[in-house]
Amino acid sequence: xxxxxxxxxxxxxxGAAALAEVLARAILSGHWQPGDLxxxxxxxxxxxxxxxxxxxxxxxxxxxxxxxxxxxxxxTVVRDIVxxxxxxxxxxxxxxxxxxxxxxxxxxxxAFRLAAEPYIGELAALNAxxxxxxxxxRAFDGMQETADAASQRxxxxxxxxAFHDAIYRASxxxxxxxxxxxxxxxxxxxxxxxxxxAGSSTDGHTDDAADGHARGLGDSLERHRQLLEAxxxxxxxxxxxxxxxxxxxxxxDLDKTLPASGITTPAPRRV
Amino acid sequence: xxxxxxxxxxxxxxGAAALAEVLARAILSGHWQPGDLxxxxxxxxxxxxxxxxxxxxxxxxxxxxxxxxxxxxxxTVVRDIVxxxxxxxxxxxxxxxxxxxxxxxxxxxxAFRLAAEPYIGELAALNAxxxxxxxxxRAFDGMQETADAASQRxxxxxxxxAFHDAIYRASxxxxxxxxxxxxxxxxxxxxxxxxxxAGSSTDGHTDDAADGHARGLGDSLERHRQLLEAxxxxxxxxxxxxxxxxxxxxxxDLDKTLPASGITTPAPRRV
DNA sequence: CTATAGTTAATGTCAGACATTTTGGGCAAG
DNA sequence: CTTGCCCAAAATGTCTGACATTAACTATAG
Numbered sequence: 001x002x003x004x005x006x007x008x009x010x011x012x013x014x015g016a017a018a019l020a021e022v023l024a025r026a027i028l029s030g031h032w033q034p035g036d037l038x039x040x041x042x043x044x045x046x047x048x049x050x051x052x053x054x055x056x057x058x059x060x061x062x063x064x065x066x067x068x069x070x071x072x073x074x075x076t077v078v079r080d081i082v083x084x085x086x087x088x089x090x091x092x093x094x095x096x097x098x099x100x101x102x103x104x105x106x107x108x109x110x111a112f113r114l115a116a117e118p119y120i121g122e123l124a125a126l127n128a129x130x131x132x133x134x135x136x137x138r139a140f141d142g143m144q145e146t147a148d149a150a151s152q153r154x155x156x157x158x159x160x161x162a163f164h165d166a167i168y169r170a171s172x173x174x175x176x177x178x179x180x181x182x183x184x185x186x187x188x189x190x191x192x193x194x195x196x197x198a199g200s201s202t203d204g205h206t207d208d209a210a211d212g213h214a215r216g217l218g219d220s221l222e223r224h225r226q227l228l229e230a231x232x233x234x235x236x237x238x239x240x241x242x243x244x245x246x247x248x249x250x251x252x253d254l255d256k257t258l259p260a261s262g263i264t265t266p267a268p269r270r271v
Numbered sequence: 272x273x274x275x276x277x278x279x280x281x282x283x284x285x286g287a288a289a290l291a292e293v294l295a296r297a298i299l300s301g302h303w304q305p306g307d308l309x310x311x312x313x314x315x316x317x318x319x320x321x322x323x324x325x326x327x328x329x330x331x332x333x334x335x336x337x338x339x340x341x342x343x344x345x346x347t348v349v350r351d352i353v354x355x356x357x358x359x360x361x362x363x364x365x366x367x368x369x370x371x372x373x374x375x376x377x378x379x380x381x382a383f384r385l386a387a388e389p390y391i392g393e394l395a396a397l398n399a400x401x402x403x404x405x406x407x408x409r410a411f412d413g414m415q416e417t418a419d420a421a422s423q424r425x426x427x428x429x430x431x432x433a434f435h436d437a438i439y440r441a442s443x444x445x446x447x448x449x450x451x452x453x454x455x456x457x458x459x460x461x462x463x464x465x466x467x468x469a470g471s472s473t474d475g476h477t478d479d480a481a482d483g484h485a486r487g488l489g490d491s492l493e494r495h496r497q498l499l500e501a502x503x504x505x506x507x508x509x510x511x512x513x514x515x516x517x518x519x520x521x522x523x524d525l526d527k528t529l530p531a532s533g534i535t536t537p538a539p540r541r542v
Numbered sequence: 543c544t545a546t547a548g549t550t551a552a553t554g555t556c557a558g559a560c561a562t563t564t565t566g567g568g569c570a571a572g
Numbered sequence: 573c574t575t576g577c578c579c580a581a582a583a584t585g586t587c588t589g590a591c592a593t594t595a596a597c598t599a600t601a602g
Binding site for chain 1: 328331332335336337352353355356357358359360361375376379380382383386387390444445446447448449450453
């Protein structure tokens with residue numbers, strides 16, 4: 001079968017980046033199996049009406065992200081999901097714009113957050129500077145302003161991502177900081193799930209999913225506030241606890257069951 | 272000043288990858304300050320006797336790694352260290368081949384290992400498959416065989432990296448697994464430090480650095496063995512403890528002071 | 543002094559040819 | 573029938589030269 005035929009042209013932009021995004025989304029959607037041969041350069045040129053140079057640049061981006069492997073003479077093959085560079089920021093961007101990210105991926109990312117974020121919250125409480133705090137507060141204010149209208153859910157998700165990313169940054173560790181982008185796909189998945197729930201019941205009565213969502217959102221906001229407050233007051237213990245409660249709330253929204261206990265971090269040090 | 276003049280040509284290989292490595296190492300060595308203008312494409316073509324196409328491909332790799340930022344009309348600027356994609360596998364390769372990696376980087380990576388690896392050890396003890404165990408054992412055997420001769424230190428380091436990477440893989444979590452490559456620069460830095468120590472005293476007496484290194488290496492090997500054993504026997508608690516002891520040993524070799532306590536992980540769950 | 547059009551210099555793209563690597567088939571010697 | 577070699581096909585990698593696009597600077601009219 002010609003797997004190429006069903007691929008859309010880049011919606012906007014005539015650059016290599018736009019082309020790369022289309023191809024990346026196709027791979028991330030499972031359009032090819034790992035090990036499958038990817039279309040040849042010339043076929044891509046023909047289908048997308050692009051020069052070989054642009055196609056090659058796009059393929060170069062995919063290769064840098066670990067999505068494909070190219071070898072002269074043999075061709076281009078799609079790599080297995082375990083070889084993808086999940087922590088490449090570009091991957092986060094591609095995944096966030098996806099309708100249905102790999103469940104395996106959402107699972108892995110959330111497991112990571114569950115283990116790491118309480119500790120990162122502690123680090124943030126110990127190390128957050130004034131700039132960090134300002135960034136976190138700005139994101140929180142944005143979440144508050146976009147909490148009411150259902151039409152602003154995407155904007156709300158962006159502020160949510162910014163909130164957590166700011167906390168990663170506040171850890172003041174180069175490695176942990178890099179992982180802040182990881183949660184964008186996770187949070188976007190959450191939003192889309194709640195949107196689907198809300199869309200499935202439109203009667204607007206008291207106990208429907210939409211109201212449940214609204215109530216859950218208020219609760220979530222309150223838990224964010226407590227985490228922010230703990231970081232401001234330099235209380236690592238409470239920041240850890242607040243993060244755990246926040247993740248518990250998120251887990252419920254994702255219909256996940258929590259493990260018996262999370263990670264505890266007695267005494268990280270200030271850097 | 273012409274910062275280009277002092278850059279060497281690629282030692283081997285005439286491809287874009289070789290060129291990218293030379294440029295990446297220069298940036299990682301602090302050859303430019305963040306915000307500095309990077310040489311123009313045509314200058315690079317002239318200096319390296321390369322076509323513009325190859326130069327552009329090399330610059331594309333650097334851009335994908337977050338080392339530089341390119342904008343049409345303005346030029347290419349070197350990005351700040353906090354924007355580098357430390358978790359890009361290609362970065363690990365470049366950093367590992369470096370004489371003196373950024374101290375700030377080694378610091379951050381080790382702080383991360385200190386916090387995360389005990390937990391990862393637990394995960395590995397819970398989830399390691401037969402293949403995982405075989406991989407870990409193979410790496411351990413390699414470490415044993417190369418433990419005696421000083422000439423095999425590089426090989427020993429490779430097996431050391433493989434050992435820890437295998438444990439990351441055994442966590443069976445897509446995210447944690449990705450971070451296995453992070454420790455390559457860290458371990459290489461350790462090796463080079465011990466090599467420097469050994470080189471500074473050549474009398475060969477009882478208490479000199481070389482003997483200290485040999486004794487330390489035997490001790491390190493034993494701690495690796497205990498971690499391997501804990502993983503094999505599916506004992507998460509002991510795996511965590513063994514990892515902590517191993518990191519303590521590593522910290523001593525890096526002349527670092529340990530924080531009062533590491534991270535503890537009561538009950539991660541099996542995936 | 544300001545707004546605007548032109549100039550310059552850098553990166554981005556296009557087009558075609560050639561180089562290199564891998565794979566497979568044909569064919570002859572054993 | 574198997575083995576070894578050579579050659580051709582197919583794919584990616586590279587070279588070259590031209591043009592397109594973008595961003596900063598400059599001069600100039602108002």
